[in-house]
Amino acid sequence: MRPYVIFCSQFDEVYLTTREQYEQLLSDGDLMFQQVPLVEIDGMKLIQTKAILNYIAEKYNLHGKDLKDRVMINMYSEGVIDLMEMIMVMPFTADKPAQLQTIEKKAKERYLPVFEKALSGPIYLVGGKLSCADVQLFECTLMLEELFCGVLKDFSNVKAFQGRMTEIPAITKFLQPGSQRKPKPDEIYAKTVMEVFNFNKPLK
Template sequence: MSGYVITYFPVRGRAEAMRLLLADQGAEWKEEVVSFQKWFAGEVDLKKTAVFGQLPQFKDGDFVLYQSNTILRYLGRKYDLYGSNIKESALIDMLNDGVEDLRQKYSGVVFYKREPGPEKYIEELSNHLGPFERLLSQNSKGSGFIAGNKISYADYSLLDVLQNHQHLASDCLKSFPFLSAYVEKMTSRPKLKTYLESDARKNCPIVPKDFK
């Protein structure tokens, strides 16, 4: 075994993209789950030692990392998911930053109840998804990945965010044929498909069960 350990809350959240990556690459990992109640009550020692007082925490043996996108970049380098040269790496980083912007918009509405609210957000979603649709259309007429013809760490982040949006509005990709095909292609990858159909995935919600 690799000795990977993901420490996070009992939700998909910011740990899910790294889970998707690891599953697709055939890696195994252990989950250490921290309850929201104990974390926010200050009853978890890790909160005091975490570099920025945040989760997820990722361990590769004795090597410890925080910050979800840093962890994704680390795994991207480790599994050759970071392009073949400095320019490709920069492009992948740029696109992942774009995904992060979309994740922040989604999180603001779903988790933090910020304006414009779910209904208005869904109405305006085409403006946010349009750039990703155009990028995919330019990559081998839609048959490639988000940053060319080779999968990168940013693809797992994009897939996670798109699936979150599908949970919010099941038909949100209806007018985006390239994004729809992309999700189908990603979720059909054998190892990734196995993970997505696993009990571990199904029993890990997007939103906490007691979330108000």
């Protein structure tokens, strides 16, 4: 799974490549619900994606100035996550052309219009300052462009936002060749995931 956030300039990422690695995590009691991701930070072992994102957002002041900002950030974040999850399961889907068609349709008709409107004036989605929702949306736009060339051509505000995000020094560094940003998942990636987690067949 790709990282949703790139708040930290330095981190170590460990990939599961064998079933034995996963079973060792289970044996050690590190996976509360027998699921990854697992993030070790500040002396804690955190699981569940949203909990991890919320902790990092709070730690780095990326969760808004008050409760109203936070709920808006969470709504935008969860919308982005819904779209990204459709993209991330695609390598494990039996009918990939149909899945691609669904992703493109929903991106253009359901998700991107929301962000296009939200970015019609503000530099960032909520409260005039960078939040975790902005970072997630930025990564999502990159993922969409990997699948659909020109997907943002009718969403000028989102495209301009993407350009502004690339100018943030930590993000600029993250996008350089050889960085820790994951490449587009391929067949080897899908095969490894299925072997580690004992998935026997593609999703429908």
